[in-house]
Structure formats: C-alpha cells, structure tokens
Amino acid sequence: MAGRVWEIIQSDAFSRALGEHLRLSAWALLVAILIALPLAALVSQSPLASFLAINISNVGRAVPSLAILALALPFLGLGFRPSLLALTVLAIPPILINAAIGLREVPASVVESARGMGLSTGQILTRIRFPIAAPVIFAGLRTSAVQVVASATLATFIGGGGLGGLIVRGLQRNSPEYQLAGAIPVALLAISTELGFAALQRLATPKGLRISSRTRPA
Amino acid sequence: MGDELIRWRWVRNNLGDQILPALWQHVVLCAVSVLIALVIAIPIGIYVTRHRSLYTPVTFITGVLYTIPSLSFFAMLISIGIPIGRTPAIIALVAYSLLVLIRNVVVGIDSVPRETLEAARGMGLTSRQILRQVELPLALPIIVAGIRIATVTTIGVATIAAYIAAGGLGDLIFRGIDRDFSTQIIVGAVLATLLSIIADFGLLAVERQLRPWSRRRAARAA
Numbered sequence: 279m280a281g282r283v284w285e286i287i288q289s290d291a292f293s294r295a296l297g298e299h300l301r302l303s304a305w306a307l308l309v310a311i312l313i314a315l316p317l318a319a320l321v322s323q324s325p326l327a328s329f330l331a332i333n334i335s336n337v338g339r340a341v342p343s344l345a346i347l348a349l350a351l352p353f354l355g356l357g358f359r360p361s362l363l364a365l366t367v368l369a370i371p372p373i374l375i376n377a378a379i380g381l382r383e384v385p386a387s388v389v390e391s392a393r394g395m396g397l398s399t400g401q402i403l404t405r406i407r408f409p410i411a412a413p414v415i416f417a418g419l420r421t422s423a424v425q426v427v428a429s430a431t432l433a434t435f436i437g438g439g440g441l442g443g444l445i446v447r448g449l450q451r452n453s454p455e456y457q458l459a460g461a462i463p464v465a466l467l468a469i470s471t472e473l474g475f476a477a478l479q480r481l482a483t484p485k486g487l488r489i490s491s492r493t494r495p496a
Numbered sequence: 497m498g499d500e501l502i503r504w505r506w507v508r509n510n511l512g513d514q515i516l517p518a519l520w521q522h523v524v525l526c527a528v529s530v531l532i533a534l535v536i537a538i539p540i541g542i543y544v545t546r547h548r549s550l551y552t553p554v555t556f557i558t559g560v561l562y563t564i565p566s567l568s569f570f571a572m573l574i575s576i577g578i579p580i581g582r583t584p585a586i587i588a589l590v591a592y593s594l595l596v597l598i599r600n601v602v603v604g605i606d607s608v609p610r611e612t613l614e615a616a617r618g619m620g621l622t623s624r625q626i627l628r629q630v631e632l633p634l635a636l637p638i639i640v641a642g643i644r645i646a647t648v649t650t651i652g653v654a655t656i657a658a659y660i661a662a663g664g665l666g667d668l669i670f671r672g673i674d675r676d677f678s679t680q681i682i683v684g685a686v687l688a689t690l691l692s693i694i695a696d697f698g699l700l701a702v703e704r705q706l707r708p709w710s711r712r713r714a715a716r717a718a
Contacts, residue, residue, distance in 0.1 A: 424563060449659070454575035457571035461572045462568075468565050
C-alpha cells in the first residue's frame with residue numbers, strides 16, 4: 279500500500295493539487311494580512327473601535343470554516359476565486375484580534391517617550407508600536423496560517439481544488455491509498471506551517487523583549 | 497434547482513423531518529465528543545500537575561493532533577479500517593479537544609494560591625480531599641473556559657464529519673452542494689454558525705457565573 283501511496287504522490291495530479299493548495303493558502307493569508315494589519319492600526323486609535331473589532335472578530339472565529347466556504351457557493355459560485363475569498367474571510371479574525379490587542383497593550387509610557395523624542399505618529403507606529411506588538415501579531419499570523427492551510431482542504435467541496443480533492447476521491451472510491459496520499463501531505467503541511475510560523479514568531483520578537491516573550495493571547 | 501437564495505416553503509416543509517433532526521444529531525455528536533474528551537482530559541491533567549515533566553510531551557502530542565486538518569484526520573482513521581460513520585468522527589472530535597482541555601485543567605489547578613493549599617493542609621485535609629474540595633472547585637472557571645473553546649471547535653469540525661456519514665448539520669450543507677440547492681446550504685451553514693455562537697456565549701456566561709470574585713484576566717490568558 280505504501281508503494282501505491284507514493285506512486286500517487288509522484289503523479290501530476292498530486293503536484294497540481296499541492297500547487298492549488300499552496301496558492302490558495304498563500305494568497306488568502308497575504309490578502310488577509312493586507313486587510314487586517316492596517317485595520318488593526320486604524321482601530322487602535324480608539325478604544326471603542328478596538329473593542330468592537332476584537333469582539334466582532336471573536337464572533338467571526340466561532341463561524342465554522344465549512345459554513346464560510348459553503349456560503350460562498352450560493353453567492354459566488356464554484357471555483358478558485360470563491361474559495362480564495364472564503365479562506366480570506368476566515369484568515370482575517372485571528373490576525374485582527376492579535377494585532378489589535380498587541381497594539382493596544384503597548385505601554386502608554388513608551389509611546390509618550392517616543393513622542394517626546396520627536397517621533398511622528400507614523401514613526402511611532404512603524405518603529406515602536408509594531409515592533410513591540412510583533413510577538414503577539416505573529417502569534418495571530420500563526421493561528422491564521424494553520425487554519426487557512428487546514429481549511430483549504432475543504433475548498434474541493436466548492437470546486438476550489440487543493441489536496442482535499444485526493445482525500446475526497448479516496449473516500450468516494452473507498453481507496454485507502456488515495457485517502458492517505460491526500461491526508462498525510464495535508465497533515466504534514468499543517469504541522470510544518472505551525473512550526474514554521476512558531477520559528478518566525480521567535481525571530482520577530484525584538485531582542486530586548488525576548489525574555490518576556492511568553493505572552494501569547496489566544 | 498430554483499433561483500431564489502432561500503425557499504422558505506422548503507424550510508417549512510422540511511423542518512420536522514430533516515432540519516431539526518440534523519440539528520439534534522449535531523448537538524448530540526458534539527456533546528458526546530466533548531464529554532468523552534473531558535473524561536480523558538481531567539485525569540490526565542491532574543496527573544500532569546503531579547508529574548511536571550510530562551507537561552511538554554503531553555501538550556506536544558495533543559498539539560500535533562490538534563493541528564491535523566479534520567478531513568485528513570477522518571481519512572486516516574478510515575484508511576486504517578474504521579468504518580465510516582460516527583466512530584471516526586467522535587475519535588477525531590475527542591482528539592481535537594484534548595489539548596485545550598488538558599492545558600486548562602493544568603492551568604486551573606496551578607492557579608490555586610499556595611496559601612489556600614497550605615490552609616487546607618493545616619485543616620487536616622488529605623491530598624485527595626484537597627483535590628476534590630479545593631483544587632478542582634477553584635480550577636472550575638478555567639476548566640469551563642477550556643470546555644467553551646473545545647465546544648466551539650467541535651461544533652465547527654462536526655459539520656465536516658457529515659461527509660463521512662456522521663450526520664448533523666453538515667448533512668444539509670453537503671446535500672445542498674450536491675443538488676446545487678442554496679436553501680439547504682444556507683440553512684445548514686447558518687444553523688451551525690448560530691449553534692456555535694450560542695454555545696460560545698452560553699458557556700461564557702457559565703464561566704463568568706463561576707468566577708464572580710476574580711477579574712476576567714485569567715480567562716483571557718487561558
């Protein structure tokens with residue numbers, strides 16, 4: 279059986295599915311970052327906006343991923359783009375929550391001293407607040423990335439391709455080989471995403487903060 | 497099948513024999529899974545607080561289980577010969593809950609102040625009595641916070657379990673996708689979302705009820 283699984287993994291169909299899976303995940307994460315980070319910077323200007331963004335995103339996190347993908351179907355139809363949009367929607371809340379919390383918890387005294395040193399609001403954001411919030415922001419990216427890679431498996435149900443297609447084929451044909459040829463790479467992909475982003479998170483922590491870098495809001 | 501997004505007549509006609517049974521199946525599947533996970537997680541969590549060196553390996557293993565995407569997890573279980581249906585679904589759902597439940601049992605017991613334990617010991621309570629009468633009751637709010645996260649995750653993942661014939665709200669979603677019938681998809685997806693949000697808020701209320709004395713900080717940290 280291992281031989282047959284390996285054969286499937288070496289096939290063109292597998293490479294295509296893997297390519298789709300990676301493209302879907304990477305684009306969804308990228309677009310979500312481009313939306314969530316500026317939004318977090320924006321809402322961090324006001325405690326009320328920040329509170330609303332965090333709470334709405336928390337409710338958003340409770341929405342099942344299959345529900346988000348399935349709801350894309352009646353409105354947007356089948357294919358890669360609807361899947362990408364659904365995965366992006368799914369990817370935003372964890373990033374937004376962590377970035378908003380991270381930026382909010384930068385001590386006011388630090389921001390004050392930066393202002394006293396003559397830094398502009400923009401400089402304070404990019405040189406002080408984002409670096410200090412970086413570990414928390416990267417924790418959010420990690421949660422989001424793992425969730426996107428996992429949920430991209432479901433894109434196959436709305437015609438978005440990806441490695442889920444192999445698993446579905448395996449389940450429909452009752453073929454353990456196809457099931458495993460999809461399932462094992464998907465699991466490895468999710469685990470390496472988790473480990474990769476954990477490493478990024480450590481690297482993103484400014485040197486001066488490394489000792490106290492154990493804060494990681496969920 | 498039909499152009500409108502939602503056909504209310506279909507909803508009315510299928511409420512009793514399709515929609516409510518699917519909702520009920522979903523609730524039962526999730527409740528059973530979270531309960532089994534609790535029965536496993538509580539003793540492991542207690543054991544880990546007494547044998548610290550196990551904390552890292554236990555969270556590592558349950559962390560790996562938690563990271564495996566659900567469709568992949570189901571497929572692996574089925575490929576090793578477990579027949580499709582509720583069994584593989586419950587195994588995977590239980591596995592997903594273990595990380596957060598064990599971690600919160602440990603964090604909860606750890607949160608009990610040392611003075612409280614010393615007072616209990618000074619009053620002559622045995623370790624077993626301290627566990628049951630002091631540590632677990634004081635750890636309860638944090639354990640409930642874990643149950644809340646586990647339940648919300650389980651409700652979401654359980655929708656996918658319908659694909660391997662475990663029933664529940666996912667059935668409506670998958671059947672709707674197959675027939676290209678948006679009403680069925682929307683009913684399934686919206687009910688799963690509502691169930692998840694209701695469970696989230698409901699358990700949050702329970703958690704707050706249990707900790708009138710403390711600020712909500714520990715809840716967020718957990």
